[in-house]
Amino acid sequence: MSVLAVGSVAFDTITSPAGRVENVLGGALTYFALAAAYFTEVRMVAIVGSDFTAEQENRLKRHGIDTRGIEHANGKTFRWGGQYLENLNEAKTDFTELNVFEHFQPKIPRAYQDSSFLFLANIHPSLQKSVRLQMDGVRLTGGDTMNYWINHTPQELVDTLQMVDILLINDTETKMLANDGSLPRAARKVLAFGPQALVVKHGEYGATIFFRESAFGIGAHPFRAPALPIEEVKDPTGAGDSFAGGFMGYLASQEELNREVLKRALFYGGVMGSFAVECFGTERLESLSRKEIDARFQVFRELTHLE
């Protein structure tokens, strides 16, 4: 089945202890799409400027990604610069140039209307809502957000969460959104805003999925997927978006949404996040094979499997 995903395409300038790259293809949606495309058909809705070349678009198309929903506007593409120096878990932003992204109004091509899955990457919650309202027939909606929207547009965010089936955010965002320092309590409060399930991403420690009572008919017990300790994290940018891509992509590739499928999706999310950080930008995500992905899935599985 197909996943329609909306979010940012950007050019990133990234400094980490492993080196520096300038103006490389990035943005939450790009990572999401490249990760999800190993599992299912992906359709992108985004905006880019005239500096976004056909060669760059071809790097997405090469993975079977449908780019017809990428709007080409006059001006420059969104640019972000950041560095990971003392802390690989948190970027220090050097600059953010929104450029054409500032006035992004997502438009859904008619050919995308039959998409079964929807993913709302991290953009203004009101834009997320407008896309969700245009896609009323989807089977499942996943979504992301960030501290900025939690602090600055809480009402719009809570509004949007009523239309999101599975929210994927990290520990800090979960506690901030719920205003509660206990993760299980915070998770319950976030689920009360609307989602059927909440995926809390723990970075190098994996992720936990919390369910509403009776969500997907699978009961309320949480489930946790581990993450592999990575020898050298070169560039953490996009790890969470790649996680979401693996998670949503795997879900969209399955006939049924049961507990076992959601658990496997959580593992595949961790697998894609772990690949993403091995190289700068999207380099590793562009060079994978499904065989490598499934081999790492087995490693993750064996990492915590008791006989």
Add this chain to the structure above:
Amino acid sequence: MSVLAVGSVAFDTITSPAGRVENVLGGALTYFALAAAYFTEVRMVAIVGSDFTAEQENRLKRHGIDTRGIEHANGKTFRWGGQYLENLNEAKTDFTELNVFEHFQPKIPRAYQDSSFLFLANIHPSLQKSVRLQMDGVRLTGGDTMNYWINHTPQELVDTLQMVDILLINDTETKMLANDGSLPRAARKVLAFGPQALVVKHGEYGATIFFRESAFGIGAHPFRAPALPIEEVKDPTGAGDSFAGGFMGYLASQEELNREVLKRALFYGGVMGSFAVECFGTERLESLSRKEIDARFQVFRELTHLE
């Protein structure tokens, strides 16, 4: 089989968001012993002052713990005060009064000489070494340490690590000991100091065990146990020591030390740590049943189990 364990017995004054307790029974060895005693016979070697009452000793004996190795000295028992206010993962120390613990010279009762397992809780590495040298016949030695010894007595510590089979420390200590920010690389460096295996405790995210090549004949793949998100952490004091108690206690209860047993031990460590933080001090560890422990083991197992 029996575990001989050496370390601190203390009276703790603890403040956390959940409240405050004064002069409650604590110390790394106390937590370790209470946790391990659910699995195997535990023998303590420690020093206390004249303020340590028969009633307090009986709280240990009630769990079948052998306290004949607790030396009663003139003076006061070790006292520690700390608070967890902004961060439940790290205590801010209010005061440390070493008292009789300052001149602790561990003495091993003759009746302890046939112990099969040895655990060196967090004390000066030279004292750990002296105990290890007195117990040459043990089957397996586990050990703990802390930042203070890594920074202040690195040579003594490295010396002692040559005699430790399984070291149990946390992420920060591992990276500090190896002077390497990558966990898998740091683990390899720590293993090169001597231990066959290294257990890295991740707090609320569980723990990972790393093995030397061919250690215990079980290959070099790491293994990770998750931890349950706890609704309300009342008092994190002793969580790591309780983890070590569950881990070593379970090992000592098994005939064979194979990969599966070590994996289960890691889960039992997490289980005991998760109980310890539910109440102040040792309260929860003193009120458990093996049935409750095994039920939580099943919850931990199901938390990450894929069909």
